[in-house]
């Protein structure tokens with residue numbers, strides 16, 4: 545029963561994420577005005593604003609003006625629902641479940657803003673970083689160590705800033721944006737030193753593969769820009785989820 549509760553709770557957080565994704569980058573209030581159709585501006589009734597279900601029930605169209613609603617809304621809601629469900633199944637009711645859920649919601653918001661506008665708002669990465677450091681005492685992924693959390697942050701921030709700086713000098717173009725570096729610094733505060741390094745490798749790997757795939761199927765050209773933020777976000781969630789230091793512990797103590 546709790547599985548269903550966490551899934552539904554997640555879809556409501558997904559619904560909230562949709563609002564933040566479409567308002568925060570423009571400096572608009574997240575609470576006012578109430579949700580409305582972007583075309584006919586008619587406020588959306590609560591019955592038409594239920595995560596996933598309303599989209600299906602309305603056939604993906606505004607009840608009033610029949611304008612198509614972006615498919616992205618239910619996708620974000622479903623994604624958040626699944627992360628909440630799997631988070632609960634993986635962690636149980638623990639401190640790291642709460643850390644994981646907050647981390648997941650903010651990373652969903654960051655990923656979609658980056659895909660829409662190719663920016664990552666500082667307010668999101670800096671808040672995440674502060675929360676990561678503050679929650680380190682309850683976070684088994686950094687072995688409850690503030691120092692490890694801080695090391696991860698510094699690796700993500702300082703070291704990668706240098707990589708980005710050197711890369712831009714060598715290739716004479718931006719290889720990694722400032723937003724990406726801050727996002728990795730924030731990720732480092734949740735993962736610690738060795739895990740953020742692993743997350744960066746995974747991000748480069750899946751980012752590279754996706755880029756290659758998009759070029760091969762002709763969706764993108766070699767010179768096109770593919771935002772890196774979503775890949776960093778996926779890797780951070782993945783590494784936090786599998787907690788690799790426990791796997792290493794099992795391997796060294798058979």
Ligand SMILES: [Zn+2]
Pocket residue numbers: 581582583584585586606607608609610611
């Ligand atoms: Zn409408």
